[in-house]
Amino acid sequence: MDLPKRKPTRLKNYDYSSCGAYFITICTHKKQKILCDIVGEGLCALPITKLTPIGEAVKVSIKYIADNYGNISVDKFVIMPNHIHLIITNQTGGRGDPPLQIYDIIGNFKSFTTHKYGKTLWQRSFHDHIIRRENDYLKIWNYIDTNPQKWQDDCFYTE
Secondary structure, eight states, X not given: OOOOOOOOOSOTTOOTTSSEEEEEEEXXXXXXXXXXXXXXXXXXXXXXXXXOHHHHHHXXXXXXXHHHSTTEEXXXXXXXXXXXXXXXXXXXXXXXXXXXXXXXXXXXXXXXXXXXXXXXXXXXSOXXXXXXXXXXXXXXXXXXXXXXXXXXXXXXXXX
């Protein structure tokens, strides 16, 4: 039986250890809504995220990235019910032999949180977008900032 071919998810010939900012999206396994609830919808209250215990552990793990990879910062993130968005910046470029790639950092993050959860937490792979200009960075920052308010219009929204 021939297995389906997966299309490559990374930009061909791009050095993912180089300086730059990356917009990362990681979905939960089968898009399960296990990370948070969107609460506060109504006349006066803006919708916000109320993290589940799993969501709290993911938040701690995101902060671990920023605290333990010297040249990496997590500039902005949001935890949604079934996915997370992050802006990750590599400030100094690849170090080490071989140099640390963004997908290594995300792989370590996913592995650690899955181990902590005790069963499959994430979908295979993740989506990345290389942020090339300041206006792109600001647009993505705003998207992350307002994502909870637009949950019902989100492409990952499910009832």
